[in-house]
Amino acid sequence: MSQPSLSEALRGVVRRDLLLAMRHRSDVAMSVFFVVIVASLFPLGVGPEPAVLRMIASGVLWVTALLACLLSLGRLFTADYLDGVLEQTLLIPQPLAVLVVGKVFSHWVISGLPVVLLSPLLGLQFGLSGESLGVLTLSLLLGTPTLSMIGAIGAALTLGLRGSGLLVALLVLPLFIPVLIFGAGAVTNSLAGIGSEANLSLLGACFLFSFAFAPWATAVALRIALE
Amino acid sequence: MFQTVALSGSRGERLLFSDISVTVKPGSLLAVVGENGSGKTSFLRMLCGLLSPDKGTILWQGKDIRQLKELYSAQLTYIGHLNGIKDELTPVENLTVSACLAGDESAREVVQKALEAVGLGRPVHRLPTRVLSQGQKRRVALARLWLSTRPLWLLDEPFASLDVTATSYLTRHLQSHLSHGGMVVVATHQEIDLPSDCVQHLRLTR
Numbered sequence: 001m002s003q004p005s006l007s008e009a010l011r012g013v014v015r016r017d018l019l020l021a022m023r024h025r026s027d028v029a030m031s032v033f034f035v036v037i038v039a040s041l042f043p044l045g046v047g048p049e050p051a052v053l054r055m056i057a058s059g060v061l062w063v064t065a066l067l068a069c070l071l072s073l074g075r076l077f078t079a080d081y082l083d084g085v086l087e088q089t090l091l092i093p094q095p096l097a098v099l100v101v102g103k104v105f106s107h108w109v110i111s112g113l114p115v116v117l118l119s120p121l122l123g124l125q126f127g128l129s130g131e132s133l134g135v136l137t138l139s140l141l142l143g144t145p146t147l148s149m150i151g152a153i154g155a156a157l158t159l160g161l162r163g164s165g166l167l168v169a170l171l172v173l174p175l176f177i178p179v180l181i182f183g184a185g186a187v188t189n190s191l192a193g194i195g196s197e198a199n200l201s202l203l204g205a206c207f208l209f210s211f212a213f214a215p216w217a218t219a220v221a222l223r224i225a226l227e
Numbered sequence: 228m229f230q231t232v233a234l235s236g237s238r239g240e241r242l243l244f245s246d247i248s249v250t251v252k253p254g255s256l257l258a259v260v261g262e263n264g265s266g267k268t269s270f271l272r273m274l275c276g277l278l279s280p281d282k283g284t285i286l287w288q289g290k291d292i293r294q295l296k297e298l299y300s301a302q303l304t305y306i307g308h309l310n311g312i313k314d315e316l317t318p319v320e321n322l323t324v325s326a327c328l329a330g331d332e333s334a335r336e337v338v339q340k341a342l343e344a345v346g347l348g349r350p351v352h353r354l355p356t357r358v359l360s361q362g363q364k365r366r367v368a369l370a371r372l373w374l375s376t377r378p379l380w381l382l383d384e385p386f387a388s389l390d391v392t393a394t395s396y397l398t399r400h401l402q403s404h405l406s407h408g409g410m411v412v413v414a415t416h417q418e419i420d421l422p423s424d425c426v427q428h429l430r431l432t433r
Binding site for chain 1: 297
């Protein structure tokens with residue numbers, strides 16, 4: 001009897017989501033555009049004072065990344081729920097939590113990875129030094145997948161509800177706060193000449209914790225949503 | 228063999244059906260009939276494991292499907308009243324991904340043959356599914372049955388939106404599946420043109 005291997009199932013989920021993202025380029029571009037516009041308008045609004053820009057850089061860039069993730073969470077499961085693909089996904093003979101990892105990975109590739117790749121360029125606008133740019137990129141590399149993972153729980157819990165966008169924000173924002181604090185703190189510490197290792201380690205711990213817990217919680221929430 | 232034992236289900240406060248015990252043997256089809264809202268879809272979703280029954284058990288080869296979990300999912304192909312296909316992808320892409328997720332890494336030619344078997348010619352294969360009619364979209368969803376090697380098919384209103392030709396394609400394919408020892412459960416409003424000895428009916432009432 002045909003049964004996909006774990007890697008086949010994971011590959012199938014990622015392949016479909018990335019293919020869909022290619023067909024919806026404007027949606028993907030919107031997230032990137034949002035980050036670029038917000039991060040570029042801040043220096044214009046605050047003024048050209050380098051010390052001020054350096055001081056606000058970590059907060060602005062991290063909040064922008066967080067909001068970009070939040071904006072794209074609605075796409076994570078809603079379309080699959082409406083067209084019946086989610087039902088089919090639940091019937092794939094592999095653990096649902098593993099398939100959720102595939103969905104979250106695709107979400108991160110589409111909404112988080114572009115932010116990570118653009119972050120050195122955006123950081124330059126705020127006059128960040130080479131080392132701080134490296135810390136910013138590394139912190140976003142650890143933090144954005146964590147945001148996607150936590151966001152997936154909220155997206156699954158609010159699936160099929162009216163006003164789910166607002167509900168997701170209310171549910172996941174408190175959980176995003178530690179990631180924001182550790183991420184922005186890493187860059188701030190780097191700018192202040194204090195080591196950023198502690199913050200990066202905490203971000204790594206958040207990532208591992210969310211990786212262990214979020215897919216399972218999301219899978220349970222999806223099963224409840226489809227009952 | 229596929230069995231339900233004293234199965235009861237409800238939606239919210241409303242009892243949909245109770246104490247349903249049926250057996251589907253290899254080579255037989257169970258047609259679940261009843262008026263709108265009688266619980267046909269819920270019954271089918273329960274058989275898939277998407278919904279939990281209030282009472283009773285569903286057995287596959289004598290074992291409770293709740294214990295079998297993924298082992299049971301690997302035995303069934305479900306086509307719900309939603310097509311489970313992506314409008315943005317072409318029929319070929321939809322079926323290729325579905326086949327990959329079902330563990331049948333089908334070649335492009337096999338997928339194209341499945342689409343041709345449901346009456347969708349090559350020019351349609353490369354169009355985004357969103358430009359197809361409802362009937363054509365249904366055919367794309369049903370083409371999964373031509374790729375399926377699983378013994379149990381659970382189909383929710385498979386004939387909805389289909390014209391006479393597509394209905395006959397599907398009926399013939401169901402007959403072929405049954406003749407190879409497959410099992411089918413269909414929620415439907417219409418009579419299925421199959422030999423009466425392999426069809427049993429379950430009527431749900433409101």
